[in-house]
Amino acid sequence: MGEFKNTENPVRVTTLKVVKKAKDVKINQLKIKELAKEWAKNDLVVPSWPKEYHLKTDNEKTLLDYIILLTSINFCFWSQDKRWEIRYDGKKYNGYFGLSLALKKFFEENLEKGNLEFFSKITLNQFKDLLQGGKNLLLLKERWKIIRKVSSKIIKKYGNSINFFASANGKCSVLVKKVYEELFSFDDISEYRGKKIYFLKRPQILIADAWGIFEGKGIAEFEDMDYLTCFPDYKVPQVLNHFGMFEYSGGLCKKIKNRIPIPHNSKQEIEIRSATVWGVEYLKNALAKEGKSFCSFEVDWILWNKAQGIEMKKPYHLTKTVFY
Secondary structure (H helix, E strand, C coil), rough: CCCCCCCHHHHHHHHHHHHHHHHEHHHHHCHHHHHHHHHCCCCCHHHCCCCHHHCCCCCCHHHHHHHHHHHHHHCCCCCCCCCCCEECCCCEEHHEEEEEEHHHHHHHCCCCCCCCHCCCCCCHHHHHHHCCCCCCCCCCHHHHHHHHHHHHHHHHCCCCCHHHHHHCCCCHHHHHHHHHHHCCCCCCCEEEECEECCHHHHHHHHHHHHHHHHCCCCCCCCCHHHHCCCCCCHHHHHHHHHHHCCCHHHHHHHHHHHCCCCCCHHHHHHHHHHHHHHHHHHHHHHHHCCCCCCCCHHHHHHHHCCCCCCCCCCCCCCCCCCCC
16 A cells, blocks of 8 residues: 555545446436435434444443454345344344344353453354354354454454554554554455455444444544545445436346346446445535535445435345455
């Protein structure tokens, strides 16, 4: 990442090149402007970070360990068959909130094991138990390996999670680089027409979620939150497509509609994710012209939150990957 200035997020820089050359995904600028005008008329606010689905504790290290562990395995919750789910307080949950609550439950019931030290040595059976069996959860063994390696690396190099975060001196730009260069499976980088394309979904969402759970204070007080882009996954492009901001080619449309998996690192997948980054950037800029100023990650939160409350007829793309 040495070719980029500290103030430049390589995600913005490299994905723009893809957007300009993309064949299968186009961004509809008119729809973006229309949506920005419509949203600006309403009292558009950033949704509060969903604390009710996450661990609550006054112990800063425990809370940071929790959010690092959660982000390490926050990917690939879709299924072509029955979805993985857990029970928490008598209710069923799946997807990201199923994961956050399963980990929360473990921390609440195992005070001495709720730390990176334990997770650096957690057995596969212990990990499965935490996930209430883990049935139908894609990439289960990969998650187990990731959580062990991430925990071990932070302990070995920094001693604990607090020291790891503190080493960035309150700068997102520094911490994003550390996360993706030093932690196993966070190197979310693809190649398109011979060029490296940075997405860094989980490195960036780790910082945003830490900022959310700590309310931007203490170890998560960063001076450059506007450095972050959105978090290009499968849910955000789905909602952008729902609102008409994306135009997919006939071939790509057919694949998504028929739930045909799109390979990781394929041109179509890279174009979807790149357009997601810039769909959010353009929407952010359009909202600013309407008097509504947000950071990119806040627009992501607005879109993701809206996706939870609407029925979208257009499905999301399916890609089996550890990156989102």
